[in-house]
Amino acid sequence: MVRGKLTVIIGGVRSGKSAYAEKMLVDEASHVAGRLVYIASGTATDAEMQARIDRHKQDRAEIDCTTIEQPVELAGVVPSIQQGDLVLWDCLTTWLANELYSGWETATPCISEPGCMEQKEAQLYETINDILAKTSHLVIVSNEVLDELPSTYMETRTYSKWIGRIHQKLVAQADEAIEIDYGLATDWKNGQREVLA
Amino acid sequence: MHIYIGGAHNGKRHYVRTKFAHEKLAWFDGELPETDTFINHKIVIAGLENWLAQTDLDEQQAIEHIMRVQKDRSVIIILTDIGRGIVPMDADQRKLRDTCGRLYQRLIAEADEVTRIWYGLAQTVKKRGEKQ
Numbered sequence: 295m296v297r298g299k300l301t302v303i304i305g306g307v308r309s310g311k312s313a314y315a316e317k318m319l320v321d322e323a324s325h326v327a328g329r330l331v332y333i334a335s336g337t338a339t340d341a342e343m344q345a346r347i348d349r350h351k352q353d354r355a356e357i358d359c360t361t362i363e364q365p366v367e368l369a370g371v372v373p374s375i376q377q378g379d380l381v382l383w384d385c386l387t388t389w390l391a392n393e394l395y396s397g398w399e400t401a402t403p404c405i406s407e408p409g410c411m412e413q414k415e416a417q418l419y420e421t422i423n424d425i426l427a428k429t430s431h432l433v434i435v436s437n438e439v440l441d442e443l444p445s446t447y448m449e450t451r452t453y454s455k456w457i458g459r460i461h462q463k464l465v466a467q468a469d470e471a472i473e474i475d476y477g478l479a480t481d482w483k484n485g486q487r488e489v490l491a
Numbered sequence: 492m493h494i495y496i497g498g499a500h501n502g503k504r505h506y507v508r509t510k511f512a513h514e515k516l517a518w519f520d521g522e523l524p525e526t527d528t529f530i531n532h533k534i535v536i537a538g539l540e541n542w543l544a545q546t547d548l549d550e551q552q553a554i555e556h557i558m559r560v561q562k563d564r565s566v567i568i569i570l571t572d573i574g575r576g577i578v579p580m581d582a583d584q585r586k587l588r589d590t591c592g593r594l595y596q597r598l599i600a601e602a603d604e605v606t607r608i609w610y611g612l613a614q615t616v617k618k619r620g621e622k623q
Binding site for chain 2 (some may be wrong): 304306414440441442443444446453454457458459461462465466471473482483
């Protein structure tokens with residue numbers, strides 16, 4: 295069984311990374327067989343977030359794709375993935391926030407439970423491998439949030455540590471690791487650069 | 492002087508530790524090598540933002556001091572990219588960013604080599620003697 299291709303796309307807020315990722319898979323779907331599957335991890339916690347999600351949905355409306363809402367426990371998507379699917383996960387950063395704070399309703403958020411996030415991290419890498427065993431291409435989108443001085447807030451520093459660690463691990467495993475910045479997409483694995491349309 | 496620069500938690504220290512695994516490294520994290528000890532070592536300076544945050548020197552003196560300390564030595568400096576976050580309300584926090592930014596510009600101008608680290612991967616940004 296051939297392992298699917300893994301692409302990691304990391305860029306700042308409003309850098310056009312989602313559009314870039316979508317275009318990549320839509321172009322690919324036009325010449326290979328396979329469904330386009332979109333894994334959405336954002337949850338509407340307020341009206342602005344709802345509008346943001348709606349905007350993303352609208353952008354995808356013209357595309358023939360299957361959407362799976364999966365804010366936590368990414369492993370839940372694996373049974374819905376079919377052989378040869380082209381999968382886009384948007385995005386890792388919201389998933390991490392959701393996971394770190396899951397359990398807050400019972401006053402036991404993962405972020406304050408020793409070993410909790412370590413377990414979820416290991417599970418995440420396993421799930422990504424499970425998805426790659428079925429799909430021909432998995433694209434993971436994430437936010438660049440680490441180009442500033444460490445936060446004065448302990449929980450934000452914990453978040454930063456985790457996102458950095460997971461980014462490093464995924465970039466190491468990826469076939470393509472693309473940074474979106476200054477209107478440019480740079481693939482750090484093969485040095486290619488592309489100006490965003 | 493060789494600079495490694497990148498965002499926080501991007502694996503800069505790990506990269507340097509691995510790349511120079513066969514050399515004697517003397518690490519200074521949040522402090523400066525003020526004396527001439529460690530002559531047979533490559534000096535690694537990291538956490539300059541922490542040193543800046545606690546020094547009593549004013550900005551100009553602090554920058555000159557750092558430039559003096561690294562001069563004529565085999566030095567690696569690890570810089571954490573700090574320039575792309577929200578500008579904070581707190582005046583001291585703003586000042587620290589300004590000072591860091593100006594120090595970084597000065598160090599990068601003087602560096603023989605600048606390498607950017609992005610999640611464990613490296614890219615040469617500047618190398619003296621090579622066409623930019």
